Amino acid sequence: MAFSDVxxxxxxxFSEQSDFAVKSALSIAVDPKRLHVVHVLVPLDAVSPGVxxxxxxxxxxxxxxKKNMAKLVEQQSAVGACEEVLIGDPGLEIADYAKKIxxxxxxxxxxxxxxxxxxxxxxxxxxxxxxxxxxxLVLRRKDAE
Amino acid sequence: xxxxxxxxxFWWLAALLLTSGSYVSAAPAPILTVVxxxxxxxxxxxxxxxxxxxxxxxxxxxxxxxxxxxxxxxxLPPAVEEPAxxxxxxxxxxxEKLKPVDGFFGRVNEVTGSVIFYPLPLGAGQTVPLGVLxxxxxxxxxxxxxxxxxxxxxxxxxxVTAGKYDDPNDAGEVSHFQALTAALSATVGLxxxxxxxxxVGLGGPGATxxxxxxxxxxxxxxxxxxxxxxxxxxxxxxxxxxxxxxxxLSNGLREMGxxxxxxxxxxxxxxxxxxxSFAGGNAYQVNQSMGAVGQTLPFVKDYPWVxxxxxxxxxxxVIIGGIKRIASTAEKIVPLMCGMYVLACIVILFKNAGAIPxxxxxxxxxxxxxxxxxxxxIGVLIQGFKRAAFSNEAGVGSAAIAHSAAKTDxxxxxxxxxxxxxxxxxxxxxxxxxxxVVITGAYDYKNPEMDSKMKAQYSFNDDGSVKGxxxxxxxxxxxxxxxxxxxxxxxxxTALFAFSTMISWSYxxxxxxxxxxGDNASMSYKIIFLVFSFLGSVISAPNVLDFGDLMIFGxxxxxxLGLFLLSGKVKAKLDEYWxxxxxxxxxxxxxxxxxxxx
Numbered sequence: 001m002a003f004s005d006v007x008x009x010x011x012x013x014f015s016e017q018s019d020f021a022v023k024s025a026l027s028i029a030v031d032p033k034r035l036h037v038v039h040v041l042v043p044l045d046a047v048s049p050g051v052x053x054x055x056x057x058x059x060x061x062x063x064x065x066k067k068n069m070a071k072l073v074e075q076q077s078a079v080g081a082c083e084e085v086l087i088g089d090p091g092l093e094i095a096d097y098a099k100k101i102x103x104x105x106x107x108x109x110x111x112x113x114x115x116x117x118x119x120x121x122x123x124x125x126x127x128x129x130x131x132x133x134x135x136x137l138v139l140r141r142k143d144a145e
Numbered sequence: 146x147x148x149x150x151x152x153x154x155f156w157w158l159a160a161l162l163l164t165s166g167s168y169v170s171a172a173p174a175p176i177l178t179v180v181x182x183x184x185x186x187x188x189x190x191x192x193x194x195x196x197x198x199x200x201x202x203x204x205x206x207x208x209x210x211x212x213x214x215x216x217x218x219x220x221l222p223p224a225v226e227e228p229a230x231x232x233x234x235x236x237x238x239x240x241e242k243l244k245p246v247d248g249f250f251g252r253v254n255e256v257t258g259s260v261i262f263y264p265l266p267l268g269a270g271q272t273v274p275l276g277v278l279x280x281x282x283x284x285x286x287x288x289x290x291x292x293x294x295x296x297x298x299x300x301x302x303x304x305v306t307a308g309k310y311d312d313p314n315d316a317g318e319v320s321h322f323q324a325l326t327a328a329l330s331a332t333v334g335l336x337x338x339x340x341x342x343x344x345v346g347l348g349g350p351g352a353t354x355x356x357x358x359x360x361x362x363x364x365x366x367x368x369x370x371x372x373x374x375x376x377x378x379x380x381x382x383x384x385x386x387x388x389x390x391x392x393x394l395s396n397g398l399r400e401m402g403x404x405x406x407x408x409x410x411x412x413x414x415x416x417x418x419x420x421x422s423f424a425g426g427n428a429y430q431v432n433q434s435m436g437a438v439g440q441t442l443p444f445v446k447d448y449p450w451v452x453x454x455x456x457x458x459x460x461x462x463v464i465i466g467g468i469k470r471i472a473s474t475a476e477k478i479v480p481l482m483c484g485m486y487v488l489a490c491i492v493i494l495f496k497n498a499g500a501i502p503x504x505x506x507x508x509x510x511x512x513x514x515x516x517x518x519x520x521x522x523i524g525v526l527i528q529g530f531k532r533a534a535f536s537n538e539a540g541v542g543s544a545a546i547a548h549s550a551a552k553t554d555x556x557x558x559x560x561x562x563x564x565x566x567x568x569x570x571x572x573x574x575x576x577x578x579x580x581x582v583v584i585t586g587a588y589d590y591k592n593p594e595m596d597s598k599m600k601a602q603y604s605f606n607d608d609g610s611v612k613g614x615x616x617x618x619x620x621x622x623x624x625x626x627x628x629x630x631x632x633x634x635x636x637x638x639t640a641l642f643a644f645s646t647m648i649s650w651s652y653x654x655x656x657x658x659x660x661x662x663g664d665n666a667s668m669s670y671k672i673i674f675l676v677f678s679f680l681g682s683v684i685s686a687p688n689v690l691d692f693g694d695l696m697i698f699g700x701x702x703x704x705x706l707g708l709f710l711l712s713g714k715v716k717a718k719l720d721e722y723w724x725x726x727x728x729x730x731x732x733x734x735x736x737x738x739x740x741x742x743x
Contacts, residue, residue: 013382014382039382041383042664042665042667043467044467045464045467045652045655045667046463046464046466046467046468046469046472047463047464047469047472047648047649047651047652047655048318048550048652049318049319049323049324049326049327049476049547049550049652050318050319050385050386050550051469051473052327052469052472052473052476052648053319053323053326053327053473053476053477054318054319054320054323054550056318056384056385060384061383061384061385062383064382064383064384065382065383068382089665090665
């Protein structure tokens with residue numbers, strides 16, 4: 001696949017690796033309009049005080065994420081990129097979203113978890129690779145945990 | 146099946162297999178002292194204090210015997226008891242199968258319990274459980290270190306809770322009042338009703354005085370841990386808050402150059418909190434509230450699994466189904482129920498107004514009485530301190546998880562709100578129960594004026610305390626005698642308290658689970674939680690349940706170590722905040738919020 005005119009999905013979690021991922025994805029997509037910045041929220045619980053007594057809702061969470069996303073996109077000179085907030089299992093949601101918009105490539109940073117978190121969670125990147133129908137570029141973190 | 150689910154199931158099955166192979170008949174079953182939900186919430190005296198370590202002199206005088214805090218003297222079969230005749234029902238068979246697991250936990254309890262509750266000799270043949278001393282020492286130290294914040298911060302706490310300083314634009318999820326409500330729903334429970342009756346039975350009316358004092362000191366521990374919870378909380382990109390002891394232990398100690406210690410303590414806290422949330426904050430709640438409700442509604446006693454199924458189904462609908470209406474209704478009714486209970490106590494006290502001065506005199510006299518020697522005095526003191534520590538969870542670190550979610554720019558401000566928690570739980574609610582129990586004479590089986598019907602109905606230990614869950618029944622009976630029909634209100638209240646405690650603890654446990662395994666792994670936690678809810682109604686496995694309580698109490702070990710080490714940082718923040726408060730700067734700020742809101 002030649003990397004020209006490609007639509008790129010880049011999942012972000014607002015860590016430093018996310019900055020790098022957006023930058024890398026933009027360098028491939030070239031035009032921010034072909035860049036889709038995605039964040040996946042875990043489903044809302046029904047036991048925390050914020051949900052039971054406060055006013056935390058999926059809408060309030062999405063709005064907060066969108067604000068952070070706008071900042072990120074601006075910092076990485078990617079203004080004009082499509083910003084999307086999804087809810088569910090991160091691996092599956094990212095793969096489904098890429099399929100839905102007909103993306104050519106997913107650029108995803110890897111946290112390189114070790115120990116407990118790796119054992120239990122595996123990695124989002126692994127799940128994306130397994131489920132995605134398009135190409136996936138995993139950016140390896142040098143100082144992996 | 147997700148990897149998360151697979152791995153938890155694996156460990157679960159592994160534990161079952163390991164234990165079933167190695168069960169050696171009844172290790173001396175650590176039997177617990179009175180079972181109460183507070184204790185469940187705050188950790189219970191583990192039975193595991195080995196009988197042989199009890200000083201022999203303790204049994205020499207009646208007073209010493211009363212003072213003896215050992216579980217051995219006041220055994221407490223949980224509500225599901227009497228397995229004497231062979232039970233061939235399905236659940237009887239399940240219980241039979243679960244015996245090895247219970248035996249395994251019994252042995253673990255003995256080891257852990259012998260550390261956490263190591264009986265330190267105090268002289269005069271008395272011992273104090275290490276864990277209780279640890280909590281009381283911390284509370285005393287922090288009260289002095291924070292310059293009696295429990296007293297000087299009290300009025301400000303009420304003003305903040307009333308919303309005088311609320312700025313809706315501050316980061317956080319809930320108001321000060323809502324955070325307090327959430328944390329209170331985890332601590333107010335059956336123990337405030339049942340546990341107190343038993344403590345007064347064991348320690349005498351004087352235990353009330355020491356309980357109140359310990360409640361006051363606990364306000365300072367609570368202040369420090371909740372301030373730290375706010376100081377080291379994390380605001381997630383979606384505006385949600387993650388905070389609690391695991392965060393201030395790991396991040397706070399790292400700041401002090403004690404990173405590895407912080408990681409170990411944070412990990413230990415999270416593991417203990419998860420264990421405690423399965424048993425103490427969950428199975429135990431179902432088990433104990435079932436006992437209390439069963440006294441009023443015999444149907445529940447006959448079909449315990451129905452009660453377990455209803456409770457776990459309701460919890461399941463909330464924590465997996467995401468139907469928040471049930472839980473939010475319960476959370477909102479708890480303060481109301483709590484208020485009603487206190488009101489009922491006040492009515493009873495008014496009805497017996499003439500007896501109040503005498504009751505107060507009795508409490509003071511027996512609190513300082515050396516009639517039974519110093520040993521007797523210390524015994525009374527320990528009963529009171531223990532009750533307070535078990536009841537309000539100050540020093541355990543759990544409440545910091547809920548308080549970290551409050552909206553505020555000042556960490557100290559939420560800490561000050563949190564000191565109302567031990568006040569309400571222990572100084573108000575527990576004391577009300579104690580007064581009612583003392584005034585009606587319900588605690589004293591030797592009391593000739595005690596209702597003969599009541600006396601016939603309940604069984605007593607040699608030391609005069611009622612057996613087991615009957616503590617709740619006794620309080621219920623005492624109150625019902627004064628306000629006709631109140632037992633039904635109380636039965637409803639205990640079930641509700643238990644449910645809201647379960648919901649709060651599932652939140653605490655899930656946060657710790659997320660701390661260890663990541664935000665996306667909570668489904669496995671929820672499934673295990675619900676299994677424990679149901680098991681709470683059908684298994685008669687006191688050791689498994691006690692294990693969870695031991696864990697909750699164990700949380701105080703890493704937490705208080707952290708509180709000691711981080712107390713300097715809290716003191717600096719407190720001084721800064723107090724300076725601003727004194728100068729009127731905070732009032733001017735609050736005025737600006739109000740102007741803006743208009």
